[in-house]
Amino acid sequence: MIDVLLKIIVFGTVVGGIWGLVASGFSLIFGVSRILNFAHGAAFVCAAYVAILLSGSGFNVYLSILAGLAVSGLLGYLVYLLTRPVRKNEVMVIIVTLALALLIQQILLVNFGDKGISMLPLVQGFVELNNIKVTNMRIASFVLAVASLVSLDLMVSKTRIGKKIIATSQDSEAAMLTGIDVEKVLILVMVLSSILAGFAGILYAQIFAISPETSLKALIYAFAIVILGGLGSLRGSIVSSFIVGYILVLTITFLGARWSEFVMLLAIVTILVVRPTGLFGVEE
Amino acid sequence: MRYAKAVLTLLILLAAVTSLCVQGGQKAERGKVVIGVIGPMSSPEGMAEEKAVKLAVEEINAQGGILGYPVEVVVGDTKLDSNTASTEFRRLATIENADVVIGGFSSGVMLTMMETMAETKTLFLADASSPAHAKKVAENYDRYKYWFRVTQNNGSTFALDLADMVKFLKDSGYDVKKVYIIRDEHVWTDPVVEALIPLLEEQGVEIVKDVRVPRGYSEYEQLIQEADSLDADLIMPILAIVGTGDILTKQWVTLKPNILLAGHDLAAIDAELYNKTNGMANYEVFLADGGALITAPPTEKCKEFVEAYKKKYGHYPESHQAYGAYDAVYLYKTVVEMAAKDGEDDPFNPDVLVNYLEKFDASNPIMLTRPIAFYKNHDLMWGDNYVRNWISQWQDGKQYIIYPESVANGELKLPPWIE
Numbered sequence: 048m049i050d051v052l053l054k055i056i057v058f059g060t061v062v063g064g065i066w067g068l069v070a071s072g073f074s075l076i077f078g079v080s081r082i083l084n085f086a087h088g089a090a091f092v093c094a095a096y097v098a099i100l101l102s103g104s105g106f107n108v109y110l111s112i113l114a115g116l117a118v119s120g121l122l123g124y125l126v127y128l129l130t131r132p133v134r135k136n137e138v139m140v141i142i143v144t145l146a147l148a149l150l151i152q153q154i155l156l157v158n159f160g161d162k163g164i165s166m167l168p169l170v171q172g173f174v175e176l177n178n179i180k181v182t183n184m185r186i187a188s189f190v191l192a193v194a195s196l197v198s199l200d201l202m203v204s205k206t207r208i209g210k211k212i213i214a215t216s217q218d219s220e221a222a223m224l225t226g227i228d229v230e231k232v233l234i235l236v237m238v239l240s241s242i243l244a245g246f247a248g249i250l251y252a253q254i255f256a257i258s259p260e261t262s263l264k265a266l267i268y269a270f271a272i273v274i275l276g277g278l279g280s281l282r283g284s285i286v287s288s289f290i291v292g293y294i295l296v297l298t299i300t301f302l303g304a305r306w307s308e309f310v311m312l313l314a315i316v317t318i319l320v321v322r323p324t325g326l327f328g329v330e331e
Numbered sequence: 332m333r334y335a336k337a338v339l340t341l342l343i344l345l346a347a348v349t350s351l352c353v354q355g356g357q358k359a360e361r362g363k364v365v366i367g368v369i370g371p372m373s374s375p376e377g378m379a380e381e382k383a384v385k386l387a388v389e390e391i392n393a394q395g396g397i398l399g400y401p402v403e404v405v406v407g408d409t410k411l412d413s414n415t416a417s418t419e420f421r422r423l424a425t426i427e428n429a430d431v432v433i434g435g436f437s438s439g440v441m442l443t444m445m446e447t448m449a450e451t452k453t454l455f456l457a458d459a460s461s462p463a464h465a466k467k468v469a470e471n472y473d474r475y476k477y478w479f480r481v482t483q484n485n486g487s488t489f490a491l492d493l494a495d496m497v498k499f500l501k502d503s504g505y506d507v508k509k510v511y512i513i514r515d516e517h518v519w520t521d522p523v524v525e526a527l528i529p530l531l532e533e534q535g536v537e538i539v540k541d542v543r544v545p546r547g548y549s550e551y552e553q554l555i556q557e558a559d560s561l562d563a564d565l566i567m568p569i570l571a572i573v574g575t576g577d578i579l580t581k582q583w584v585t586l587k588p589n590i591l592l593a594g595h596d597l598a599a600i601d602a603e604l605y606n607k608t609n610g611m612a613n614y615e616v617f618l619a620d621g622g623a624l625i626t627a628p629p630t631e632k633c634k635e636f637v638e639a640y641k642k643k644y645g646h647y648p649e650s651h652q653a654y655g656a657y658d659a660v661y662l663y664k665t666v667v668e669m670a671a672k673d674g675e676d677d678p679f680n681p682d683v684l685v686n687y688l689e690k691f692d693a694s695n696p697i698m699l700t701r702p703i704a705f706y707k708n709h710d711l712m713w714g715d716n717y718v719r720n721w722i723s724q725w726q727d728g729k730q731y732i733i734y735p736e737s738v739a740n741g742e743l744k745l746p747p748w749i750e
Contacts, residue, residue: 157373163578
């Protein structure tokens with residue numbers, strides 16, 4: 048039984064790390080701008096595709112990763128530009144970002160087909176923890192994800208720019224009146240969030256494989272996690288991404304792989320019925 | 332009331348006469364042969380079908396077409412969705428006036444398309460693996476006789492191939508006592524496993540767990556380790572629809588368990604898998620679904636076809652569906668010419684062509700990229716002398732057939748980490 052418990056903790060933690068990166072960006076955008084960015088999954092896959100294609104063409108792997116992150120950042124800026132005229136209309140924002148996501152997915156499908164491509168893991172091999180094999184790439188991804196999330200949290204809570212982000216998220220008009228350039232804050236948040244998603248995509252492509260369809264999967268996970276954590280709560284998203292990781296692994300262990308995503312989504316719905324604002328959300 | 336009845340009768344008669352005129356008109360107006368190709372056109376299966384059909388048609392047109400008529404290709408995209416598939420099939424059959432439709436991957440959408448095929452009485456040289464399709468032909472021949480499975484054997488023969496694979500591994504010195512199955516959560520795998528269980532029991536092999544995974548599933552590391560903890564000797568994928576067989580292979584190579592990965596994994600048939608996984612596809616044993624591999628073409632025509640494909644598109648076929656689609660065009664041309672030679676009034680009539688396609692039976696296969704013959708229920712004939720899913724393996728970036736000996740161009744090579 049201890050073996051099983053350890054397995055759930057280890058796998059749940061490493062699974063949660065990557066989704067935490069995707070969800071935190073999604074949450075950050077909503078928290079600051081009240082924008083539900085449905086193109087968030089597109090940043091996840093685009094960064095991975097760019098990094099894979101460049102590294103596969105012989106470019107330095109780290110430069111390829113940087114290029115992937117740059118593309119995801121540009122995509123974030125594109126989302127900012129496209130949503131700016133319709134920002135006050137939530138439905139239009141959803142339509143615009145969803146249309147962008149579908150457009151990017153179709154472009155990827157036409158050019159690369161729907162089969163996965165993957166990236167050679169930067170670190171290979173595995174370690175054994177009490178007869179449980181954990182790949183080094185999973186561990187590296189977890190460490191990098193946690194480092195990114197902690198840095199993000201510190202940036203938001205401790206720095207001057209973080210205070211501007213918090214101020215904008217609390218009341219953008221009041222923030223503007225105090226001299227904060229709200230538009231610059233929004234650009235920063237969009238770009239940064241997309242880079243986080245892109246970084247998660249690049250890590251994901253090293254452990255698994257990426258295909259155009261993965262963008263939808265990333266979006267669904269991010270959306271589910273953010274709602275569970277409480278829309279707009281960065282820490283809530285981080286905690287709930289690990290909860291989702293544990294639910295997934297628990298289900299695979301006790302009920303079978305076929306039920307994994309179903310149970311995860313069912314658990315989220317159940318939690319929301321009991322606590323409609325999510326685990327860390329507050330009523331507005 | 333009597334007046335209304337008379338008008339109604341007149342209208343019906345008018346409609347019938349008009350319909351006959353239109354049919355007659357079409358026949359008289361034939362200036363070309365139209366071949367429809369249908370499939371999920373964003374997937375390698377659909378793309379390969381479209382490209383292969385276009386290649387065959389280009390070759391045929393260069394030689395004067397079919398009975399002197401130029402051949403035109405029209406394309407339908409199912410998007411792997413039943414409703415879209417049915418609508419697209421109907422468009423090809425009724426608006427584009429396709430004389431024959433080729434393709435149709437996969438089993439789920441095929442069932443819907445068969446209904447549209449029956450309504451429109453369109454010849455359908457099809458690609459899907461569920462035995463349910465041929466069963467329909469057997470149970471209601473008049474309605475479904477236009478359907479022939481051309482691309483691969485039906486799903487129930489996968490069980491024969493997989494049982495042979497286990498036997499081959501045992502005969503080659505890799506003892507298999509316990510098998511851990513990972514399969515698609517999809518209709519096509521049920522009859523495969525159902526048929527496989529007694530075949531493995533005959534060999535004294537136990538299935539320690541049968542895990543079903545949904546489309547897009549990626550957490551294989553846990554499953555691999557579970558197989559290890561259950562002392563399985565073999566992880567047997569039966570994966571096509573899930574679309575993540577490459578991830579299973581990658582994670583198997585990363586974790587290096589003392590278990591061989593051998594089964595039916597559609598991802599492994601992709602000639603580009605080795606590159607797509609950065610060389611991590613090595614040692615996977617798989618079934619060459621569709622009966623052909625680029626590295627071991629079973630016929631001369633197959634050899635010519637893969638090279639012509641590479642020349643035209645810059646790469647080898649991205650999925651085995653290419654062989655079936657290419658064969659289907661030549662098969663259609665052959666039966667039309669046979670019908671014309673026999674003096675049939677309309678050698679393009681699907682009802683006539685069904686009879687000619689049925690002539691290719693066990694004793695009379697047609698040698699295309701694979702030897703094609705049909706059972707009475709229009710299923711593709713399985714066997715060493717017809718089409719079967721050769722047992723193959725990835726070895727250092729190349730796919731080899733390792734069984735049966737008659738076609739093998741390589742031997743089983745165990746991964747270095749297997750004791």
